[in-house]
Amino acid sequence: MSKTLNKNYPLPMYYQLKELLREQIAAGEWQVGDMVSSERELSEQHNISRMTARQALKELTTEGLLYRVQGKGTFVAEPKIEQKLTRLTSFSEDMGTRGFDSGGRVLRLELISPSTLVCRALQITPDRQIVLLERLRLAEGEPIALEICHLYFNNVDKLLNENFEDHSLYNILRQQYKILPTRAEQQVEASLCSQREQHLLNIKEGSPVLRNRRVAFSQWERPFEYTESVYRADRYVFQVELGTA
Amino acid sequence: MSKTLNKNYPLPMYYQLKELLREQIAAGEWQVGDMVSSERELSEQHNISRMTARQALKELTTEGLLYRVQGKGTFVAEPKIEQKLTRLTSFSEDMGTRGFDSGGRVLRLELISPSTLVCRALQITPDRQIVLLERLRLAEGEPIALEICHLYFNNVDKLLNENFEDHSLYNILRQQYKILPTRAEQQVEASLCSQREQHLLNIKEGSPVLRNRRVAFSQWERPFEYTESVYRADRYVFQVELGTA
DNA sequence: ATACTATATTGGTATAGACAACTAGACAAT
DNA sequence: ATTGTCTAGTTGTCTATACCAATATAGTAT
Known part of the structure; x- marks a missing residue:
């Protein structure tokens, strides 16, 4: 658990997770093409439900920062x-x-x-x-x-x-x-x-x-x-x- | 229930609903700026859970066909x-x-x-x-x-x-x-x-x-x-x- | 070697329910 | 007239759970 998310604070959990992932990627924690944590990993790490973690990943995907492949994982996309x-x-x-x-x-x-x-x-x-x-x-x-x-x-x-x-x-x-x-x-x-x-x-x-x-x-x-x-x-x-x- | 969705058929329910909504909008059932059915209406009409109806509406929103306002409803967007x-x-x-x-x-x-x-x-x-x-x-x-x-x-x-x-x-x-x-x-x-x-x-x-x-x-x-x-x-x-x- | 099989992991779909945040209108109190 | 309050209806967030579909890997049979 690298950085805990703030339950019951103004910003929704999925949004905080999005920001955290964005920071981690910008910091080079994952490079282009790397697989980021899976939905289940994220939900355990941050004590949130899988659907909440999923929402963060999905939105980052539609924003073009990540891409997902069923059965494989979620990866950092080319800018x-x-x-x-x-x-x-x-x-x-x-x-x-x-x-x-x-x-x-x-x-x-x-x-x-x-x-x-x-x-x-x-x-x-x-x-x-x-x-x-x-x-x-x-x-x-x-x-x-x-x-x-x-x-x-x-x-x-x-x-x-x-x-x-x-x-x-x-x-x-x-x-x-x-x-x-x-x-x-x-x-x-x-x-x-x-x-x-x-x-x-x-x-x-x-x-x-x-x-x-x-x-x-x-x-x-x-x-x-x-x-x-x-x-x-x-x-x-x-x-x-x-x-x- | 204008047109029933096909449970257990190849295409997911939310996807069928998306297509149905697209058709209804193209057919002029709702004009630009009109409010479409609410999440709960859709879930009752088609016998699906609210979250499933929600997924359809949300994706059509990110595609730019609809826009949503909290507390008001979901509306047809300008092309x-x-x-x-x-x-x-x-x-x-x-x-x-x-x-x-x-x-x-x-x-x-x-x-x-x-x-x-x-x-x-x-x-x-x-x-x-x-x-x-x-x-x-x-x-x-x-x-x-x-x-x-x-x-x-x-x-x-x-x-x-x-x-x-x-x-x-x-x-x-x-x-x-x-x-x-x-x-x-x-x-x-x-x-x-x-x-x-x-x-x-x-x-x-x-x-x-x-x-x-x-x-x-x-x-x-x-x-x-x-x-x-x-x-x-x-x-x-x-x-x-x-x-x- | 090749093909199959079982299993674990991953994302994808779907349900049911709860509460929060926001809107709009009705209505009462000031 | 203005302000406050309540209510019904809407989307937004979140949980917990279940099963499906695609993939990867290790082991097994051929």
């Missing part, structure tokens, strides 16, 4: 948002090449003062310092997108020592900084490329591009990332699912 | 997809004008033979006839998008008599044809406008546009709509939410 966000960029490499996405040349990686736009997006004051990360994304060796990330959280300056050419940003955030992306708001629009973009993306003057602005939120509903991306229109299609997801 | 799809176009009219969206001039409305592309999208054979509906969407009197819908379902030809200038397509489909949009796949890309689009949208030659392809599915997982839209890039931003759905 949903990362799937969706990477599925976006991975749509760039549908032209034959498999795997080695997440590549890209780092153009800038530095500590800067945020613009007012970025301050609003990240909900911070202008006196904070943020990390700017600019990358050129490649597919089959060809440039396909220009991406400018603005990042802010505790100890964000440590990011300056990370290697973004070999590791994905989100993996680093999750593993080193305990930041779990859980939600994102994104806007997409079309426009023509600037001269700088034209050169970096290796396209003709006046070519159309897809412009992408994204604010990503952590498990604590804090915005930690504001990213502007520019995609070559001739190599990139933005895919959206509405309804089920 | 989710329509919210999302209309939120897209309604983003066009964020520039002051409220309300009178869904307007637009009908340019074509006729029965045609589908192209192979449309056949694949709608999962039909080329011998079927589909309805083509081309509309110019306006905001503040200005053209903002060109939209070409391809529609196929039973009695699709009746659509030729509908008035699309005053009523929304999805409202007509739901009320007259019992077709509930439940899911859509959508692709967005950027490109330059064609000469025809340039004239209709009243933009300059070589202007960038957002191109949008959408396949929408009914409650029976049948694709009933394939739509290609072209949006003026200077007046339209595509908004996406990732994660919370």
Whole structure:
């Protein structure tokens, strides 16, 4: 019994158990794919009925944090948002090449003062310092997108020592900084490329591009990332699912 | 007891009840906002325990078909997809004008033979006839998008008599044809406008546009709509939410 | 080795009942 | 008029129990 739940206190038992499980998973007690305690184990450990433990597990399942297999157990699921966000960029490499996405040349990686736009997006004051990360994304060796990330959280300056050419940003955030992306708001629009973009993306003057602005939120509903991306229109299609997801 | 559930049959009771409720709602037995039977009513009507009825209601709630208010009851929710799809176009009219969206001039409305592309999208054979509906969407009197819908379902030809200038397509489909949009796949890309689009949208030659392809599915997982839209890039931003759905 | 069998464990379904929290309306007291 | 109180009806939480269905494992028979 690692941490007793508070009977007869404002929050329902199943809810307290949900929070506890969430914490334990965030703390790395179980990794993605690991089996968490079974319903019967939880009910004995916390002195609650199996149906109550079950409710907690079931709700965490519909929230996408866990998945269940009859006869086997309940397991920690792959984070949903990362799937969706990477599925976006991975749509760039549908032209034959498999795997080695997440590549890209780092153009800038530095500590800067945020613009007012970025301050609003990240909900911070202008006196904070943020990390700017600019990358050129490649597919089959060809440039396909220009991406400018603005990042802010505790100890964000440590990011300056990370290697973004070999590791994905989100993996680093999750593993080193305990930041779990859980939600994102994104806007997409079309426009023509600037001269700088034209050169970096290796396209003709006046070519159309897809412009992408994204604010990503952590498990604590804090915005930690504001990213502007520019995609070559001739190599990139933005895919959206509405309804089920 | 309108329709008895089949005890000891392959499908669980709560699942049968879910399906029954879905049918009753689709049949218009309850309208959006109406209160459906209470848990105790359902448990008495169908001779099941309250918890079983509760499971059906709760799952339909997480699926977005119902919503519940403690102390009041369980109610029919606004269809989710329509919210999302209309939120897209309604983003066009964020520039002051409220309300009178869904307007637009009908340019074509006729029965045609589908192209192979449309056949694949709608999962039909080329011998079927589909309805083509081309509309110019306006905001503040200005053209903002060109939209070409391809529609196929039973009695699709009746659509030729509908008035699309005053009523929304999805409202007509739901009320007259019992077709509930439940899911859509959508692709967005950027490109330059064609000469025809340039004239209709009243933009300059070589202007960038957002191109949008959408396949929408009914409650029976049948694709009933394939739509290609072209949006003026200077007046339209595509908004996406990732994660919370 | 392969196939079967028994058993234990897991989640899935279902029941019956209890009490809490909340809503809305009726009605009385102020 | 406002406030308080009661009541009936609703969903929310929780317990205790039982059995079913799918899976994993160890042991056994072939």
